[in-house]
Amino acid sequence: MTIENEDQLEKLRTVGNLVARTLEAMGKALEPGMTTRELDDIGRAMLEAEGARSAPELTYNFPGATCISVGPDCAHGIPGDTVVKAGDLINIDVSAELDGYFGDTGASFSVPPTTKRIEKLCRDGRRAMWSGIRAVRPGGKLNEVGRSIERFADQHGYSLVRNLASHGVGLSLHDEPREIPTWHEPRDRRTIPEGLVFTIEPFLSLGANHVEELNDGWTLRPPGKQPTVQYEHTLVATRNGPLVLTLV
Template identity: 75%
Template sequence: MTIGNEDELEKLKAAGALVARTLQAMGQALEPGITTRELDQIGRQMLELEGARSAPELTYNFPGATCISIGPDVAHGIPDDRAIKAGDLINIDVSAELDGFFGDTGASFAVPPVSRQVERLCRDGRRALWTGIRAVRTGGDLAAPGRQIEAFARKNGYSLVRNLASHGVGSALHEHPTEIPTWSERSERRKITEGLVFTLEPFLSLGADWVEETGDGWTLRPPGGEPTVQYEHTLVATRNGPLVLTLA
């Protein structure tokens, strides 16, 4: 969506702040032995306490309030009774509707102890996201964040998943502009207009460049099981630069 007035911005800020707090609380609750269903219930309770609704449930009838993926799964994992173990790489994606507006955020978490390679992957996943955010300019190319993210990935020896993209958000979970690449894409000719609300969510990987469904109709995994992380923020393009709406 494109923000039309201050009231819309304030409502988007509220939705963004709520999903950010929810993601933070779920991340803090991660420990060996907790199940993804228990973790999802923490998220559900926080959203419902504020009068919000799970966006994946509302939009797609997803079987959970949040998406929780245990590596090598990287996205859209269904909460269930599997217990998280030490060494797991977990992705949590939280999106919700509050007062008619949507916020969307996500992050990957490594449950200690993990290898230094995985620790570095998580650190650089966050760096890749912020490299893209800093490239957002009103009037600039919508392809610019992807170009910068790919340059970062190549410089540091990573690949990027190319069949999962960023997207417009705000009045719906997924809306125009659709399929925003977080890699260098020459065919991307769209511009960033003032007030445009969208996500950035690169999937940084130790070798994977695509994912596929695992068979449950939702969960996505690299065919080779390569460790992959995703970090996501919702932001709005302003004349003063990007305003990130999903900071805790």
């Protein structure tokens, strides 16, 4: 969506702040011995306490309030009886609807103790996301986001998953523009209008360039099981630069 007035912006700020706080609480609660369902219950309780609804449940009838993926899975994992273990790489994606507006955020967490390589992957996953955010300019090309992320990945020896993309958000979980590559797509001629609301969510990997859907119909995993992280913010393109809505 493209924001048309201050009331819309305030509602997007509210739901953005809620999903950000929910993600933060789930990340802090993450520990060996708990199940991913117990972690999901924490997220559900926070969303419902403020009158919000899980966006994947609402939009796609997803079997959970949040998406929790335990490596090598990296997206759309179903919360369940999987027990968190030390050394796990876990992605949590939180999106919700509140008062007709949607917010979307996500992050990957390494459960200590983990290797230096995985710690660096997580740190660089955040850096890749921010390199894309800094490329946002009203009137600029939308593919500059992917160009910036790809440049970062190439410089630091990573690959990018290229069958998962960022997207518009706001009045629905997946709003216009529907797909925003987090790699450079020179054929993409779209520009960024002022007020555009969208996510930036690169999947940075130690070798994977695509993911495959598992038999459960949801969970996504690199076929080579390469460690892969995702970090995601919802933002608005403003004349003063990108306004991130999903910061705590």
